[in-house]
Amino acid sequence: MSDAITMVEAVNLALRSEMQRDDSVIVLGEDVGVNGGVFRATVGLRETFGIKRVLDTPLAETMIAGLSVGMAAQGLKPVAEIQFMGFIFPTMEQIICHAARLRHRTRGRLHCPMVLRVPFGGGIHAPEHHSESTEALFAHIPGLRVVIPSSPKRAYGLLLAAIRNPDPVIFMEPKRIYRLNAQTVEDNGEALPLDSCYTLREGADITLVSWGAMIKETLEAADLLAQQGVSCEVIDVVTLNPIDHETILASVAKTGRCVIIHEAPKSCAVGAEISATLGERGLLSLQAPVARVTGYDTIMPYYRMENHYLPNTADIVEAVTATLEFS
Structure with missing residues (x-):
């Protein structure tokens, strides 16, 4: 891809690229389908991949997380969106007690290859519960990866890596820089390494x-x-x-x-x-x-x-x- 794109567009590009490559990737969340997400990170995916792979859910974060754990345990690769970090707390029982423990609990028989995408942070004049930065809550949990990109190129490569990872990833997207600058991002399907500075x-x-x-x-x-x-x-x-x-x-x-x-x-x-x-x-x-x-x-x-x-x-x-x- 030759044109420069923003971070939110890079997220969309990574989702589109991996959904084309891997039929097991499913996108779900509140308003991710018809509306393309509150920040338009999933715009156009429903039209391309259909309603069976881009699922609009009820306003029920606990259900979104629990459904994702079930999908992941049965061979799918769900990429769920929580609209704002302040809405993530209902997911914590499912994420901490089930997603993070699944491989350990089953002695490696089952994995939980799911990604929970979360726009987070302040700087956009949002109302209450929309500007939290509570990454430490999840970074404390064994079995979870917490990944935060800071540019369009890293958002693309890191999201690909997160989706391909066999264990759960909390993928936190700093919404203040969603559209701050643009970079040329080649849609080459190359993931960036996780766990590295x-x-x-x-x-x-x-x-x-x-x-x-x-x-x-x-x-x-x-x-x-x-x-x-x-x-x-x-x-x-x-x-x-x-x-x-x-x-x-x-x-x-x-x-x-x-x-x-x-x-x-x-x-x-x-x-x-x-x-x-x-x-x-x-x-x-x-x-x-x-x-x-x-x-x-x-x-x-x-x-x-x-x-x-x-x-x-x-x-x-x-x-x-x-x-x-x-x-």
Whole structure:
């Protein structure tokens, strides 16, 4: 495909590509068929693949998750959409108690190759329950993969990998950057590796670790700091469970300093796990305490206060400056 496409279009392209390649892939969720999804990620799929492979469901997240587990256990590859992260809580019993445990419970006799797609995060002036960033809830669960793309190319390749994975994947799509920029994405059916960090920018002075929509501000901060002579290495974590700690540790061994940036609240977040691992396994490399730039430990506010809640480029620059000045 030669034209540049946005992330949401890359999600659609990946779904279309894999549905053409594999008849066992089924798309289901609220409004995914006739309306093409609330963000139009599934637009046109029902017309191409029919009502037996693109299923409009009732407004019943528990049912969507439970139906997906059943499909996956019987040889299908369901890709279910939960409209917003704030609606995911009814799925948790099915996802945690059944999807994540199925292979272990059956001693490998059954697998659960399902994907739960979830638009998440703030920045689009959504109402309550629509802007949560609760990735840590699922990253805590053994047996689940949690994957977050940050660009159209990665959304395409990672979604293909998630669908082909024999175990359940929570595929979280940062909706703030659904249409932020476009990239040329070749529809070649090539999946990107899961469980790996991506080094987006090489640097020597400090390591910036982030994922999802916050990669945008992280790269902006790296550009501003470069003008001040600061060389930042930028790492996109991508898979939050399991985390590729080796890439992060190797980077910090080179730079000696680290700032972790994420939109979710600070307490008990994935950033805390990365920081703890750096303390346990990379302490002798660190020349300063690990800093975190995060959302607040509060409910995500309505749109008037949304920009105050979300970390911004200036916050990251300030944290980097303070970390570099530590001695």
